Amino acid sequence: MVLKKSLIVTLTSVGLIFGVSSLNAEAGSSKNPISSFITVPFKTTFDKGASNGSGTILNVMPIVEGNVGDWNLFNRAVIPLARVDGAIVGPNNPSPEQGGSASGLGDINYSLLFSPVNYDTFIWGVGPTITMPSASNDQLGSGKWSTGIAGMILTDTGWGNILVRGRQIWSFTGDSERRDVSQMVIEPIITYNMGDGWHLFTDMIISANWEADSNNRWIVPLGGGFGRSFKIGNQIVLSRLEAYYNVEKPEGAPDYSVSFTIQFVFPTY
Template sequence: MESDHPHGLTFRLPATSPQTSDAAFGLGDINPTFFLSPSRPSAFTWGFGPTFSLPTATDRLLGSGKWAAGPAVVGLYQSGPWVVGALANNIWPFSGDQSQPEMNRLTVQPFINYNFDDGWYATSSPVVTADWNARGEKWTVPVGGGFGRLFRIGSQPVNAQAQAFYNAVRADEGPKWTARFQLQFLFPRYSVERGVERRLKPAWRQAARQSPCRS
């Protein structure tokens, strides 16, 4: 059975070190997101679906301790070398460690990319969050950006990028600066017909640059 709405899937597994009086370093909660979007190409692309937060953190300081879920949406516009868009979701817990604080968190990730030759691109994709249950300042608003490049290791497409952000709005105990390093192994859809494969190559390049996956 064919469908005009292909599926998309992203995972986020952060490695983090909180700047608090009690510090820890390790892996955070896994955040998979599933998208359903139109398959017909156009300058504007959108998608929607569920997102989840899985309590996989290696230290209680690095995660919520909760199983949580909520809705997610994404939209992006492509014109020449530019890609502009945003991804947003809000999650609520439905099970987990009752001793951990309750979760009600909004995440909005705007992104803007400018693509150069040879796979290089400039990018800014800050992760803006709002903790609705927090006392005091609820928002964290980073400002910054960085560079990345798409390349191949043998026949395997890879996307690598680095970005740095200053948290212009943050809670009192929040970090002033954050750095993000990303390495993605890409598995683009292709056809054995050379002509179709050539037409699909720009699509996976664009998708990789604005992908919300982080590691």
């Protein structure tokens, strides 16, 4: 099995699989000449159906790949910019403060994954993650510093990819009047390559707020979408459109969401 290690791991560390084999073909090589990437996805999500109104979230998720000895290092940040009608519960913010409409910066999450350069069937990575109380409004963040562990595991199926990635964080300091944070996020991603850069996929972001009661703990979406990888000049671009319905959700979470992602990949030779 020939896997394009740097490309696949970099893209999947962000949770975005966009027809890897087609992208390699567009890059013009059967071998991967690229040793590292800087990639910047912009994901806009429209949340609808929450009891407190609607929300729009732009997640900017840059990732920079490095290498130390026998390990690949993937530095990834999730920087949310949001506009909400009220306190809307979601994976970005499990315990928002109650109030009216708000716009601005949310809590920023940073993860560092260590992944072995040499692997057999599965690519895996694990490392620390931290969430900072950077929100410009209490409704857009938890008010807590939280840290924990993040990880991912990926396999190439021949027809596509299967990836599972996730994290568990716990708050350790911050606003004493805000609820503590204990949150798990699991993100199973299945991608089916159709050729010419096109692919079908499902990318369900499942989250659990362990500080909530059992009736308001889980967000479980069901859905999927399609996307394509292509080039504009020498610039590698990846895009996708997806929609999900929350079959399980706490009070204050949206009924459904629609997302559009555009991602720019900058290879470093």
